[in-house]
Amino acid sequence: MSSHASESCPEGSFPAVELQDVHLSDSGSAGSPGSGSDRNPINDSRHDGAVGSQENHKYHVDEALTHIGFGRYQWFMLFYTGIAWAGDAMEMMLLSFLGPFVKCEWGLSPSQESLLTTFVFLGMLFGVNFFGYVSDTCGRKIGFFATAVFSSIMGFGSALAPTFAALVFFRAMVGIGLGGVPVALTLFMEFVPSANRGKWLVVIESFWTVGTFFEAGIAWLVLPTLGWRWLLGISAVPQVLLVLLYPLLPESPYWLASKGRQLAAEKVLAKVARINKASLPSGSLEVSCAAPTTTSNENARKTEKQRGACAFFKPICNMLKSCGALYTKELRTTTLLLHFIWAACSIGYYGLVILTTE
Template structure:
């Protein structure tokens, strides 16, 4: 008689095992001796060998092991740490930064040269500077929107090409009107260069993000020094038109280098491109020779790149931070470019004695362009940005971003007011040197703080908005550094001194410190 239990396998529970986070039933399969000799136990077929999973399935969550473990892009970047991949990205982005410095520093050198060659009035000289930053002001938020919708790499590539194109064309300007049109278009294209900071920040581990973003300022300073050196060599021999041509060439080189620049993994995750995000993470793993974390990439389907200005004001905390940063970016650009232009005016004039009003007006109103010694003095004051970088590198991860910006601006304000003393020569050069270094350091700390405070889906448009406000400051500063200074040096210095104190206060009252913050 056939047993009812023939062909069956019996299992019973031996007990319950407590395993910290959950209760697990331990099961035991009964052996032949448990069921008797008349029961034949079937054998289970062998399990097939597991097949390797393609990248798309792994990115979608069908991992070969550790299926319940998930990690975000930022956690993966932190786990793999800083390595040669970040060095590669920093060098490519840094080259773009250096090329942009050519176009920005060109503004002060070009306006100084044309004021005599084209017999420009003071307001016309100021407009040459203002038109570039006006274009920057208009272009920055538009490029920011594009960066959140179409990607950081594409945006950076396009804006760099347009900077080269319009910069090259401006060398053929027959008159002031054409020069202003073409330099304005250069300015609009420059509005997209903040994507360089965004894409680098999104590839950096939290521990090294602050120091690395400050370090790329060295590329900017190198660009400034090279542009001044180029002007010293080219303007007296070939003229300013050739200077415009040579200054645009580095952007064309970057367009080629951009093909080696990967798209941001954070952006790809935010836009739902899981395979693209995994590809970028795998490239980091391969170049850094560090394994990816165990598990699978976490899906965040709700996180989409919106690129909306309203997203910057969705909460009271975010709205307050956004408004304070808009003020701070305005002040930083107003002071930084004001210092560049003012130092050019003071050095070329040769006399800054504030106690003698009439000689001051006569000296500063005379048409004098930079001579060889003037270019050398500009090089010396520009070198001040290197100590500013070193100081910021030393304190930004110790004191934090807010305190670093606040203290540097406060000390810069003190030295700005010291320019009210009747000084000239070496003491004046030292004061300008210190002011330039501190403002540059605070400005770079702001470039670190801003991408850290905003989430991925609005980071690009937030940077574009902040950069736009900074360019409004750059638009206005020539009227102080190149026009007001010819009427009253005391008033011009007081304006700049007051803005440094304001920037210091705003830095301190920012509601959030981002030191060690994980990007969201």
């Protein structure tokens, strides 16, 4: 039968059975090892899906910090921001030593002596809102730097004050700068994994105790020999140290992510992971909003110019608006309770500290 089929086929053609054999052999050779065509399409789709899911995975800053863990970078941030907290304690503790010495030198009345403390706290009331707004608008790093520079300059100005009125003014300015010191605590907490923040918040508070003891020791050594001006100058040194170490200070990845600056936030997190000898989660960082474009920035500038003088009051309005958010229906009870707790603690603590030398 095969001979009949071969006879009936014209020259140059092949029987159907032989063509089927050829196709089967070709498919078999195509699936031979080393040919690259023996891959299972189901496995390929699963593998591609797994790779794609890793590439499309989004992680938050908190997830990245938890994945990295607490390490050498957080220890550096602890001591850096702890210096600011210790310096704040030194500036507040010296009030208990400054009043009696100034009173004796310039013959002040008790009411005049109390102005030194009063204007410091009035300055803090303004500074805590102003520098809080700066750190939210311009960044934690800028807010922290502005606080350190302003406090150090006004601290040395206090040491050089020629009159009592000038001394009160400079101490009020120091109070404004000290109002921004809590930015240091915020900056440190935004580098700590969320599971450990309660513990490390207590640890950084210990720097306040260190600063208090240090100031008492300096006063014991300096006041009897060099006088109160040297005490004021030495108490401003920690703020100068913060300014000198400023180039080492990073920006908060939380703040960068909240402003839509994904690449900058990922760069900071990558540096933290490298120093801690860890790695970032797979995928890309998810930010809170898109980064502003050049067009949107230009439109914002044009809008500000059109507003004219009204734009001058915009920071004040934003500051008041941010404070007003604490008294909304959802937060009003918590805010008032915190006010009462802090007021009670401050009256007890500062009342005892300031009256210690009396």
